[in-house]
Amino acid sequence: KIILKKITKIKSDYNWFSIEIKNKEFLAEGDFTKLDFLIGKFREAISETSHKLSIKDDFFFSDDIQEFILENDKDTIIFLHYTNKSRIAKKILKTGLEFTYAFDKTATKVKNNPVDLSYNHYVRKQFGENVVVMGISKKVYQFYIDKINQLGSSILRVEEILTEKPVYINGESEEVYTLNQKFIKGYFNYKNKEIFKNPDFDPFFDSKVFLENIKSK
Structure with missing residues (x-):
């Protein structure tokens, strides 16, 4: 209290x-x-x-989950996506995260800071107990920010070009992007403490398609 x-x-x-x-x-x-x-x-x-929450209520701040989220945080930009269904989280591990223009509404960027983590978890936990963890190398991220600026592209988010899948239009006439599956570290359930890792996770992954995505805009 x-x-x-x-x-x-x-x-x-x-x-x-x-x-x-x-x-x-x-x-x-x-x-x-x-x-x-x-x-x-x-x-x-x-x-x-x-x-001050009982460990029975929420395992988000357990050592195992915190280590899973924040591992290599000095070299990696980390995002979390909350979902209420484990099958959706499992699908994201295999196929990547789909999002529209507002990536920051789908995923939240986190820092290795207890206050920041607490706030984001408090705000997002209403969307589900399964939390997908994503990681993108800071070097890869900055490289494509520089490329977008150099080419004078109208792209607003780096995440939009970090895909090898074509963009498609959904039922609401919005463009849907798919963050590459290599950037999905895995997911955890903060209520039962289960952690599922993506064996293909590679925050340093790069593809010639990424650059082509910028040029095609």
Whole structure:
């Protein structure tokens, strides 16, 4: 249980904020310059709560799962995708992750930071207990950012070109991309602690098709 007395600071009409946790609700308000500050306080509160959860409730912060997520985090950009069905997670391991233009709505980038991890898990866990872990080498990622810029491409996300499958149009007339299966590390279930690894995982994977994807835009 978090105990936080109401904090209020008012210096002027354009420099004020108020934070309170009451009846398990985080209540915060302030002037427009305090948004990042208040979100930070919310993340801190979630972090404290998450680490006090019973291990029976959620294994997300167990050593095995944390090691699985954050292994080689210094050299790899890590993303998580939550799904409520294990068959979907298994399919992603075999065929890659499908997404539309908004990759960041499908997957969330994570850092080796307890507050950041707690916040993202709290926000995303509602989408399911199976969490797909993706990893892309920072060198590969930066290489294609540079190529996109050099070629003056209109591509907005590097993930859009990291595929060997053709883009297709779904029923809502949206372009659907498929992140290459090599970038899928595996998935875990945070309720039963099971971890499933992709034997083909290779965060340093590169393909001549990636460059062709940029040129074709």
